[in-house]
Amino acid sequence: MTTTAADHTGRHQHSTAHEQTAPTLVAPALTAPMAPAPMAPAPTRTPGSRLDAAEDFPEDLTALGMADLQVLHSRITRQLDHDYLTDPAGPHPATMDRSVELAAELDARDTA
Template identity: 80%
Template sequence: MTTTAADHTGRHQHSTPHEQTAPALVAPVPAAPMDPAPTRTPGSRMDPREDFPEDLTALGMADLQVLHSRITRQLDHDYLTDPAGPDCSTMDRRQELQAELDARDTA
């Protein structure tokens, strides 16, 4: 015996009794175990508690500029959000970076 069923477009599909089967049930996939928090990549600012290179002369120019940008953004953030102003270590870091950038400009 052949039966006809309309699909979602309104067209009829023909099938024989052997072709009519119940839709397969999909077993739920168990959730993967939670991995530990991924290592955070550096943001656009450098918190005063983050490590800062002791020897700026060992950094390439691109790394030095990125570090300067992060410190500058931290200063901007601190001026806007902290009534006491920026952290002293952030101010010192900026001064060190400016001195290194100035030294490279004159070299």
């Protein structure tokens, strides 16, 4: 059996007895307003993103893991950038030496 009914647009829908379709009503989802997440304490910035010439530097770079070596290299690189931008005399000689040492250690590990 086939029936015909007009929908809300005036068009006709055809359905058979086996495929009777009723309009589906979907209610908007009710959601509660989200509570603000608890504030985590601000992380301390020790160590900073740069390594000043006065700060400690490991004597044996081979004892460091690769991740620690990369972090140290990043901090020295940021210190060099900072010094070039802020000091007319350029970076501190100790920072320059540290940069060379780190580059040599990273190169050694790349070729190993």
